[in-house]
Amino acid sequence: xxxxxxxxxxxxxxxxxxxxxxxxxxxxxxxxxxxxxxxxxxxxxxxxxxxxxxxxxxxxxxxxxxxxxxxxxxxxxxxxxxxxxxxxxxxxxxxxxxxxxxxxxxxxxxxxxxxxxxxxxxxxxxxxxxxxxxxxxxxxxxxxxxxxxxxxxxxxxxxxxxxxxxxxxxxxxxxxxxxxxxxxxxxxxxxxxxxxxxxxxxxxxxxxxxxxxxxxxxxxxxxxxxxxxxxxxxxxxxxxxxxxxxxxxxxxxxxxxxxxxxxxxxxxxxxxxxxxxxxxxxxxxxxxxxxxxxxxxxxxxxxxxxxxxxxxxxxxxxxxxxxxxxxxxxxxxxxxxxxxxxxxxxxxxxxxxxxxxxxxxxxxxxxxxxxxxxxxxxxxxxxxxxxxxxxxxxxxxxxxxxxxxxxxxxxxxxxxxxxxxxxxxxxxxxxxxxxxxxxxxxxxxxxxxxxxxxxxxxxxxxxxxxxxxxxxxxxxxxxxxxxxxxxxxxxxxxxxxxxxxxxxxxxxxxxxxxxxxxxxxxxxxxxxxxxxxxxxxxxxxxxxxxxxxxxxxxxxxxxxxxxxxxxxxxxxxxxxxxxxxxxxxxxxxxxxxxxxxxxxxxxxxxxxxxxxxxxxxxxxxxxxxxxxx
Amino acid sequence: xxxxxxxxxxxxxxxxxxxxxxxxxxxxxxxxxxxxxxxxxxxxxxxxxxxxxxxxxxxxxxxxxxxxxxxxxxxxxxxxxxxxxxxxxxxxxxxxxxxxxxxxxxxxxxxxxxxxxxxxxxxxxxxxxxxxxxxxxxxxxxxxxxxxxxxxxxxxxxxxxxxxxxxxxxxxxxxxxxxxxxxxxxxxxxxxxxxxxxxxxxxxxxxxxxxxxxxxxxxxxxxxxxxxxxxxxxxxxxxxxxxxxxxxxxxxxxxx
Ligand code: SF4
Ligand code: SF4
Numbered sequence: 001x002x003x004x005x006x007x008x009x010x011x012x013x014x015x016x017x018x019x020x021x022x023x024x025x026x027x028x029x030x031x032x033x034x035x036x037x038x039x040x041x042x043x044x045x046x047x048x049x050x051x052x053x054x055x056x057x058x059x060x061x062x063x064x065x066x067x068x069x070x071x072x073x074x075x076x077x078x079x080x081x082x083x084x085x086x087x088x089x090x091x092x093x094x095x096x097x098x099x100x101x102x103x104x105x106x107x108x109x110x111x112x113x114x115x116x117x118x119x120x121x122x123x124x125x126x127x128x129x130x131x132x133x134x135x136x137x138x139x140x141x142x143x144x145x146x147x148x149x150x151x152x153x154x155x156x157x158x159x160x161x162x163x164x165x166x167x168x169x170x171x172x173x174x175x176x177x178x179x180x181x182x183x184x185x186x187x188x189x190x191x192x193x194x195x196x197x198x199x200x201x202x203x204x205x206x207x208x209x210x211x212x213x214x215x216x217x218x219x220x221x222x223x224x225x226x227x228x229x230x231x232x233x234x235x236x237x238x239x240x241x242x243x244x245x246x247x248x249x250x251x252x253x254x255x256x257x258x259x260x261x262x263x264x265x266x267x268x269x270x271x272x273x274x275x276x277x278x279x280x281x282x283x284x285x286x287x288x289x290x291x292x293x294x295x296x297x298x299x300x301x302x303x304x305x306x307x308x309x310x311x312x313x314x315x316x317x318x319x320x321x322x323x324x325x326x327x328x329x330x331x332x333x334x335x336x337x338x339x340x341x342x343x344x345x346x347x348x349x350x351x352x353x354x355x356x357x358x359x360x361x362x363x364x365x366x367x368x369x370x371x372x373x374x375x376x377x378x379x380x381x382x383x384x385x386x387x388x389x390x391x392x393x394x395x396x397x398x399x400x401x402x403x404x405x406x407x408x409x410x411x412x413x414x415x416x417x418x419x420x421x422x423x424x425x426x427x428x429x430x431x432x433x434x435x436x437x438x439x440x441x442x443x444x445x446x447x448x449x450x451x452x453x454x455x456x457x458x459x460x461x462x463x464x465x466x467x468x469x470x471x472x473x474x475x476x477x478x479x480x481x482x483x484x485x486x487x488x489x490x491x492x493x494x495x496x497x498x499x500x501x502x503x504x505x506x507x508x509x510x511x512x513x514x515x516x517x518x519x520x521x522x523x524x525x526x527x528x529x530x531x532x533x534x535x536x537x538x539x540x541x542x543x544x545x546x547x548x549x550x551x552x553x554x555x556x557x558x559x560x561x562x563x564x565x566x567x568x569x570x571x572x573x574x575x576x577x578x579x580x581x582x583x584x585x586x587x588x589x590x591x592x593x594x595x596x597x598x599x600x601x602x603x604x605x606x607x608x609x610x611x612x613x614x615x616x617x618x619x620x621x622x623x624x625x626x627x628x629x
Numbered sequence: 630x631x632x633x634x635x636x637x638x639x640x641x642x643x644x645x646x647x648x649x650x651x652x653x654x655x656x657x658x659x660x661x662x663x664x665x666x667x668x669x670x671x672x673x674x675x676x677x678x679x680x681x682x683x684x685x686x687x688x689x690x691x692x693x694x695x696x697x698x699x700x701x702x703x704x705x706x707x708x709x710x711x712x713x714x715x716x717x718x719x720x721x722x723x724x725x726x727x728x729x730x731x732x733x734x735x736x737x738x739x740x741x742x743x744x745x746x747x748x749x750x751x752x753x754x755x756x757x758x759x760x761x762x763x764x765x766x767x768x769x770x771x772x773x774x775x776x777x778x779x780x781x782x783x784x785x786x787x788x789x790x791x792x793x794x795x796x797x798x799x800x801x802x803x804x805x806x807x808x809x810x811x812x813x814x815x816x817x818x819x820x821x822x823x824x825x826x827x828x829x830x831x832x833x834x835x836x837x838x839x840x841x842x843x844x845x846x847x848x849x850x851x852x853x854x855x856x857x858x859x860x861x862x863x864x865x866x867x868x869x870x871x872x873x874x875x876x877x878x879x880x881x882x883x884x885x
Binding site for chain 2: 237240368377457
């Protein structure tokens with residue numbers, strides 16, 4: 001009978017045939033692993049180099065690696081229970097690395113961790129603790145996947161992940177069981193062999209399944225591009241975006257092969273959640289499918305127009321609001337937006353995207369000044385009527401109106417309210433005599449020609465007017481001016497009006513009010529710019545802040561971004577309606593926004609709602625209201 | 630089918646114009662330029678005809694160096710080559726003067742079809758295309774929304790007043806002036822712009838063409854529109870007032 005021994009049992013003295021068998025199996029296992037992994041690695045390395053890749057700032061990379069890989073922060077934070085289970089499995093694996101090496105070494109009679117020595121004892125006990133956690137974790141994940149079955153894992157849950165879970169569980173159990181036998185017992189030898197065979201089956205399965213992320217994702221996270229939703233520059237005369245395999249860069253390949261199919265991106269995607277064809281996970285898997293098929297040097301188009309031969313659906317790609325939820329959520333560092341916008345660029349820059357609304361928008365911005373297609377005289381009239389001072393180089397700030405602020409009635413109300421706040425604070429500002437669209441919608445839709453023209457003309461205009469600091473009521477303008485214009489010059493400093501107002505919060509006449517106000521985080525202010533607290537601070541001085549179920553980093557898009565505000569009817573439910581209902585359900589009397597696009601979307605959505613809809617105000621309007629009362 | 634499209638570069642739709650010291654034209658350095666709107670539709674029509682029946686689309690445009698950007702835009706959208714008539718006195722020429730330039734530049738091309746926009750967004754004479762047809766000695770039709778090639782020549786749809794249309798047929802070669810809105814415009818692409826760089830753009834000077842510049846009609850002066858506002862209060866009960874209002878909107882303001 002076996003009895004509980006204080007140490008891990010290891011079989012002694014393997015016979016020569018046993019050693020030979022082990023050697024052969026080990027060789028076969030590694031060979032099977034490499035036969036699949038080698039070509040994948042080759043595809044990644046053979047992809048085009050990323051033109052703007054830089055290792056610096058290395059500190060940021062190390063930090064991301066530490067938090068996202070080692071500490072599993074994102075995995076846990078965004079899905080606490082399964083995240084924790086995953087973290088245990090991961091940490092279990094890390095602790096197990098040494099155990100496994102020693103295990104194999106024992107097979108050749110060169111074990112280096114003596115279970116009887118004090119360090120061996122300490123280490124094996126530590127690993128045992130992790131093994132228990134890991135076994136519980138993987139069992140939990142197995143139950144979740146096969147019995148709870150969350151919707152976003154897809155309709156078919158792959159059986160292979162069940163097999164893998166079983167193997168991991170077996171690895172842990174056979175390890176733990178070895179504490180309950182002795183070196184000499186036949187059970188020890190049996191356990192050693194089961195453990196070994198499990199390992200040897202597991203290894204080649206890694207590159208054949210989504211468990212490839214075990215190998216790739218630490219590199220993916222370490223190497224991901226700097227910046228959120230970054231759009232890389234086009235280089236040379238033959239680069240139009242992601243048209244075919246030849247345009248796929250190494251980072252895109254690495255990311256496509258790293259996807260673990262967790263569906264976190266889809267879970268948060270406004271398009272997927274409102275019945276559109278777009279599913280960000282499928283886009284990534286489509287890219288992988290392309291790499292496995294035509295491959296990185298191919299000239300075959302990635303997108304083909306709706307005839308079914310496409311690896312990625314063009315229709316789906318143009319349903320993206322560029323809200324950035326997918327990129328923010330992805331636990332393995334996949335950056336969806338460079339891919340999404342890259343595919344759009346490929347389609348628009350070569351003229352294969354045919355869409356009446358899109359063509360109209362592009363034509364409007366080719367010859368006109370704003371995305372709404374209204375005559376610039378209307379902007380002049382608004383400036384006169386509102387008595388907004390013109391910027392003459394002496395004022396501290398240039399107030400950038402943007403298309404919405406200059407032409408949309410609601411946007412104009414926001415500008416007027418914010419101007420009132422600036423006057424109250426005694427800040428000097430002026431507006432430009434002429435302005436053109438920043439190019440945000442065409443940038444996100446992938447029209448580099450129109451975007452470049454707009455960016456260059458605006459930069460020239462701002463330089464001529466000697467503008468140093470800009471404030472804007474529109475997060476899209478802020479992002480585009482600050483980030484995207486960089487490709488064509490040095491833009492002035494810019495900030496969003498909520499950031500500006502929050503600095504003067506103590507001078508904005510707080511009032512005690514029970515009015516329940518729910519704040520909707522705009523995608524381009526929150527996930528894009530990391531501004532979450534300032535607007536909340538401002539809401540709190542005018543009423544009682546309440547939160548929607550999805551807020552801050554997890555805020556749900558209004559549906560307007562990515563140029564979609566200018567395209568035609570949506571299929572499925574409207575994103576704006578879905579979000580508006582969520583906001584109304586909080587019981588708030590007022591919905592506060594900080595983006596003129598969110599504002600128009602909700603204006604329409606709330607207008608169509610039955611019953612009394614809450615009032616809808618920009619944060620600037622809330623503050624101006626305080627000043628007036 | 631060889632199609633020539635005459636294109637004019639005009640001040641951008643949103644341009645804020647100022648009258649120059651001569652009082653006869655605007656301060657050109659202050660405005661940005663774009664392709665004349667109905668010319669853009671003429672180009673679109675030409676490109677669609679080429680796509681259906683194959684052939685060649687040649688654009689011709691008169692004006693100073695800046696016209697090059699508009700020509701490149703046309704090449705980017707799909708025109709095959711271009712002729713740039715280099716001249717700086719376009720605003721001083723009357724419609725006959727401009728048409729003469731165009732006619733001399735394209736005469737040797739022997740095109741099957743010549744298209745122009747209905748009228749220019751700046752001077753708005755609406756005659757250049759028609760005179761051009763006359764100078765080339767080909768039949769013409771104006772205000773065209775739709776063009777169809779037939780065995781005998783062309784079948785075209787003209788826009789008349791008050792929602793009426795007319796369909797007529799004419800033989801080739803011919804010249805047409807195209808109305809805005811008949812087609813959906815395509816957008817210029819980055820790839821198109823890159824390709825445009827390699828396409829032929831022949832520059833000819835107005836002097837070389839020998840087209841007389843002495844205008845038959847001279848431009849005396851131009852003025853910015855005066856802003857007028859007038860308010861009328863319509864008295865009486867709602868029904869009668871509404872009737873008067875409709876009357877006024879119809880016949881005085883002419884918006885109904
Ligand atoms: S950016 Fe937003 S809309 Fe686009 S795929 Fe990602 S989650 Fe979906
Ligand atoms: S892209 Fe990222 S978030 Fe989406 S399924 Fe793949 S690993 Fe998960």
